[in-house]
Amino acid sequence: MKAVISVIGKDRTGIIYSVSKILYESGVNIEDISQTIMQGYFTMVMLVSIPEDISITELRNSLSPLNEQNLSIQLQKAELFDETHHI
Amino acid sequence: MVIFSDVIETINMLEKEKLDIRTITMGISLLDCFSGSADSSCDLIYSKAMRLAGNLVEVGEAIEDEYGVPIINKRISVSPISLAGYETASEYLKLAKALDRAAQDTGVNFIGGYSAQLHKGITKSEEAFIASIPQALAETQRVCSSVNVGTTKAGINLDAIKLMGKTIKDIAYETREESSIGCCKFVVFANAVEDNPFMAGAFHGIGEGEAAVHVGVSGPGTIFSAIDKLKGAPIDEICEAIKRTAFKITRAGQLVGNEAAKRLNVPFGILDLSLAPTPQVGDSVADIIEAIGIEKTGAHGTTAALALLTDAVKKGGIMASSHVGGLSGAFIPLSEDVGMADAVSAGALTFDKLEAMTSVCSVGLDMIAVPGDTSAETISAIIADEASIGVINNKTTAVRLIPVYGKKEGESVRFGGLLGEAPIVPLSSFGSSGFINRGGRIPAPVHSFRN
Numbered sequence: 001m002k003a004v005i006s007v008i009g010k011d012r013t014g015i016i017y018s019v020s021k022i023l024y025e026s027g028v029n030i031e032d033i034s035q036t037i038m039q040g041y042f043t044m045v046m047l048v049s050i051p052e053d054i055s056i057t058e059l060r061n062s063l064s065p066l067n068e069q070n071l072s073i074q075l076q077k078a079e080l081f082d083e084t085h086h087i
Numbered sequence: 088m089v090i091f092s093d094v095i096e097t098i099n100m101l102e103k104e105k106l107d108i109r110t111i112t113m114g115i116s117l118l119d120c121f122s123g124s125a126d127s128s129c130d131l132i133y134s135k136a137m138r139l140a141g142n143l144v145e146v147g148e149a150i151e152d153e154y155g156v157p158i159i160n161k162r163i164s165v166s167p168i169s170l171a172g173y174e175t176a177s178e179y180l181k182l183a184k185a186l187d188r189a190a191q192d193t194g195v196n197f198i199g200g201y202s203a204q205l206h207k208g209i210t211k212s213e214e215a216f217i218a219s220i221p222q223a224l225a226e227t228q229r230v231c232s233s234v235n236v237g238t239t240k241a242g243i244n245l246d247a248i249k250l251m252g253k254t255i256k257d258i259a260y261e262t263r264e265e266s267s268i269g270c271c272k273f274v275v276f277a278n279a280v281e282d283n284p285f286m287a288g289a290f291h292g293i294g295e296g297e298a299a300v301h302v303g304v305s306g307p308g309t310i311f312s313a314i315d316k317l318k319g320a321p322i323d324e325i326c327e328a329i330k331r332t333a334f335k336i337t338r339a340g341q342l343v344g345n346e347a348a349k350r351l352n353v354p355f356g357i358l359d360l361s362l363a364p365t366p367q368v369g370d371s372v373a374d375i376i377e378a379i380g381i382e383k384t385g386a387h388g389t390t391a392a393l394a395l396l397t398d399a400v401k402k403g404g405i406m407a408s409s410h411v412g413g414l415s416g417a418f419i420p421l422s423e424d425v426g427m428a429d430a431v432s433a434g435a436l437t438f439d440k441l442e443a444m445t446s447v448c449s450v451g452l453d454m455i456a457v458p459g460d461t462s463a464e465t466i467s468a469i470i471a472d473e474a475s476i477g478v479i480n481n482k483t484t485a486v487r488l489i490p491v492y493g494k495k496e497g498e499s500v501r502f503g504g505l506l507g508e509a510p511i512v513p514l515s516s517f518g519s520s521g522f523i524n525r526g527g528r529i530p531a532p533v534h535s536f537r538n
Contacts, residue, residue, distance in 0.1 A: 006098055008098075034091045036091075043095065045094045045095070056153045057152055060152075072102075074098055075155065076153070076155035079154075079342060080097065080154045080155070080339065080342060081094050081097055083338045084093070084097050084338045084339050084342075085090070085093040085096075085335065
């Protein structure tokens with residue numbers, strides 16, 4: 001299943017490391033990654049492919065400890081973004 | 088291909104601008120559930136609702152989780168219950184309670200369709216049905232009721248309208264201990280649509296199939312945010328921004344609707360793109376009107392601003408979904424929209440201006456609290472005015488008035504939750520009973536003869 005992970009938070013060292021570590025441990029493949037600093041905030045969008053045996057909810061739970069580190073993490077099926085912006 | 092800016096924009100729409108799917112409503116035909124005995128109809132209705140919609144809430148929550156799009160309400164609409172054809176109000180009351188049980192056990196927050204179509208005439212069983220409405224709304228929690236009193240093709244049934252004034256007063260009295268809240272669950276329509284997913288007016292029309300999933304999308308906050316960035320821009324650019332935003336909102340709704348239909352194994356019906364405000368700050372149609380440049384909603388120019396908003400929303404929505412239906416446009420409920428309620432309190436928005444606005448919004452006089460001593464005839468006359476706007480202009484109009492028991496002009500009422508709070512709106516002190524008591528039918532307008 002293709003999904004998009006977006007991460008927004010105050011820029012600091014190790015954000016990409018901590019996100020990708022969890023993804024690696026869950027067997028999630030990162031297909032594309034894009035990042036920028038918007039108004040002082042680190043903003044990253046990842047396109048990932050989630051193995052069949054993991055649900056979105058499970059992966060969200062694995063990522064949730066990062067929310068406590070002042071990062072806002074969203075995980076959504078990729079279809080949403082395609083459908084919302086393109087016919 | 089997922090583009091960075093699209094992702095950030097969508098996340099902003101969801102997080103900051105309160106974009107949500109307001110409702111997934113499953114329409115269910117009950118035409119095969121009406122039998123000779125009310126008790127056996129109750130069993131058939133309950134088991135059919137549970138069979139088709141038993142996992143509606145679960146499916147809705149799963150979709151919400153996977154796409155990260157909030158789905159606020161899961162609801163059921165059913166065939167107009169008056170079609171059961173019973174002779175007594177007590178038989179209909181049993182059906183109302185069966186619907187309430189089904190709503191509670193499926194976990195939906197409302198079940199609509201305790202309804203009747205009276206635009207041409209009233210049958211004996213419909214009379215019994217109407218008599219049951221006040222008690223049905225007082226004794227159930229989740230049942231919503233609606234009555235259609237006019238169509239552009241058939242004209243306006245003044246006898247039905249007279250009955251509706253009395254019915255609304257009776258509902259207000261029956262639920263007097265709770266600020267006449269029963270009236271919030273009752274709506275009188277002209278040109279009612281058969282696939283509307285929004286409450287209180289949802290019912291599964293007789294032209295519909297066995298079952299269908301309809302989706303109601305909202306998003307006043309998203310539209311507001313798009314306009315707010317365009318300070319000083321010409322009005323064409325405002326219309327364009329509304330249209331583009333409505334397109335995106337509708338696409339999200341279409342995705343959720345298709346997914347829900349697939350998982351529930353029921354055909355996708357329609358997508359209703361209505362800007363439906365809630366009492367949350369930032370989720371207001373009045374705010375949009377004010378962002379367009381009206382100092383306070385109700386000032387001169389409000390009707391034009393609302394008209395362009397409704398039209399641009401429809402245009403954006405039509406392009407984005409193959410089945411746009413329901414009411415699609417902008418709702419202007421008073422108590423549910425903090426900006427509208429504020430405008431009334433500030434003296435900017437009056438009942439008469441609200442009536443003018445209903446000629447260009449997608450529904451009508453909605454969630455307006457009026458003095459508790461308003462006469463049944465005056466309420467009927469308000470319904471007649473509103474039905475005329477609908478019938479003559481070939482659009483759906485509706486009236487959801489709450490004559491709050493014991494309340495007077497200058498006071499306010501709090502319904503709580505999504506229903507919000509509002510000041511009591513003063514009405515004309517002159518009467519209309521001579522007109523209403525004539526009864527009969529207002530003939531269909533000349534432009535109905537298109538055959």
